[in-house]
Amino acid sequence: MLGYLIEKEFKQIKRDWILPKLILIFPFIALILLPYAANFDIKDTRVVVVDNDKSSYSNQILNKLRANTSININYFEDTYAKAMDLIQEDRADMIINIPSGFEKDYIVNKNSKLLIAVNTVNGMKGSISAMYAQNIISDFSLEKNSSIQVINSPSMEIQPLYAFNKTLNYKFFMVPALMVMILTLICGFLPAFNIVGEKEKGNMEQINVSPITKPVFILSKLIPYWIIGAIVISIGFLVAWLFYGITPQGSIFTVYIFSFIFTLAISGLGLVLSNYAQSYQQAVFMMFFFIMILILMSGLYTPFTSMPPWAQAIGSFSPLKYFIDVMRCVYLKGSNIVELLPQLYALLGFVAVVNTWAILSYRKKN
């Protein structure tokens, strides 16, 4: 019985116009494009310079700024007001204003002023760009008076060591986690559409009068997405390896075990919603609502520990949180399954709860 039902599911998926393309092509494209988009690195800050001093010092500062790859001096203006216009038109992000007498003040009065004004509507971008500029200027100042004696300050050496990602490559961090997101989108949304689709087309009526039992019905829906999940995650591994040169430090076996468990959890969630929904529209909005919360609170884009305690409490009910954690640990740190037991138990718990719920919430009577 189960075998026939699964065969039916695969035939339906295969004969659909968009589903096979979605399953095979979407992971490729998404994994090639997303890591470039989902990037908090800030480069190319557009700078407008108001240099009223035009001295050798101001020139040296500008040259130092030019040498920095993340700062682009795009415009020169005579007045601050004109520079502000560029900011308002969104053609520049930052104004560096060097007042007249800058060099003189520096040499004679040992104290000169300089203004950095930065657009902080996007607070993070603004503060990072400002930090770059400030660092360059204080470097310049240090160079100019290397004679300064640091007398009483305590001398101590801090040696930072960036473990697990020595080149500080943001993609190494994002790619394993984005695989989880893609898996969630495909293996979460498609099952959610599935039962609703049967309802809309009227097939549900026939299944309800057949001798198929509830668990068999849910299993017949779950297993196809389990296999699809395995395909999607394998495509993910392949793209990560071929395109980004990222391979797991730990065993690929561990990642597969976890992705099998995770797929069951997220597809189960889709099936639960699909049992309650009456139309595609309902199913998609309910699923979207939950998946958005699960993704944003999973630590995919921002660190989990940065969230306030109440948000962390809600976030710990997100299976994504655990699987993303596992992917990053195995890919970057080479953790093994024993070290990831808490995550394993959490995910198994989700699978049990969600799929029991899916079986119970499927009703043959209307």
Next chain:
Amino acid sequence: MKQFLSFAKKEFLHIFRDTWTMMIILVLPVIMMLLFGYAVTTEVRDTNIGILDNSRDEISKRLIDKLDESEYFSVVRAFNSNSEIEKAFRRSEISLAIIIENDFSKKLITKQNPKIQMIADASDPNHAKTLVNYASGVIAQSLMQESKANNPSSLINTELKLLYNPLMKSSYNFVPGVMGFIIIIVCAMMTSVSIVRERERGSMELLLASPVKPITIILSKVTPYFCISLINILTIFLVSYFIMGVPIKGSIFSIFLLCIVYILVSLSLGILVSTIAKTQLVALVISAIILLMPSMLLSGMMFDISSMPLILQGIAQIMPAKWFISAIRKLMIMGVDVRFVFKEFLVLISMCFVLILISLKKYKNRLE
């Protein structure tokens, strides 16, 4: 007109009777605002760190207390050996390990440059850099207190002016983004699905056979979604103004006008998708992949567009959300004059015209 009204009423009834969708659509903007406002942050707060104190003297103990007291860190592990650190990292128990050399205070007093090593979990490179910076800051400050030395004064006083958002609230950035996103969901996704549904269920045939003109059918289809988006925009404004404390600096009239133009663009996108898609599933997939995902990732809502590779920047240029978000940010947050958003208005209006023209061409009042 009467025909139009009765058709529009029918659409409203369709929507109101679907309680679940209705509720989600009305609550979604609020939830998104709360999530982006409070949950999606990169602040460092009580990060778990571990310490291997080889010295175990007065100063090193005070140092550890200082780290634990600071709002950024909480010391959860005291290690005895390097191998324990490795293990803790792999279990992701800690994000940063600090190793204090032996005879720390002695070396500090005799000016032998004692070493403090920090091992950061650089899986997340940005977070790791921030952690190292903060920890160095806390340690330097604490040592400064130990020696009561003066900070050598720097010679260039850099004055830093934070324009428009001096408190650096992240809400200033995402409020326009949430608006752009919600309208795409309501106008493009819901509209396209609702038109395709009539076709899939067969009721489109009835409508087309009626004396009502196709254009009236379409207009009455989109009217309810137009109204819902206005309600959503209003909710977002109220939540952002009263709860998040985001100012509305520009003229309300031009902001309102901009929203109307953007809603029209999104509605015509929805109509266009409905002319391409034959089933609801296809309509959903198309609007999710071509409209929703780019509106979130390529609109400047979360990630800075100018830092992306050129291809993605190019794709971003054809996303209506990008232009809307850029304009609303200028009008609402920066409070600039309308003439500075002329370009955005122009782009959105021409997008609207082009989309309506294409969908009129593609719209068939016959069923194949």
